[in-house]
Amino acid sequence: MPTPNDSPQIFSPTKQYVKTNVINNVIPVFHPTHTTTVNKHFNTYIPHTRSIMKECYSQRFVCGVPQPPSYSRRMLRY
Structure with a gap:
């Protein structure tokens, strides 16, 4: 039987851990x-x-007198 000076016990639920x-x-x-x-080279x-x-x-x-026309010609090659 508990005495008046005894405190009731406290229980916590069990903690579960997973490792x-x-x-x-x-x-x-x-x-x-x-x-x-494969390397393919095409020559065209x-x-x-x-x-x-x-x-x-x-x-x-x-x-005011027209002079004979002058022209220049350049040939470009690509």
């Missing part, structure tokens, strides 16, 4: 592989050339 251990196993597995690289030969001509004309007047 997980991870163990890694290395298992060598051999799967042979091979890679082939064009048997045709092209030229562009640019013509520029000027007209001169000296004292």
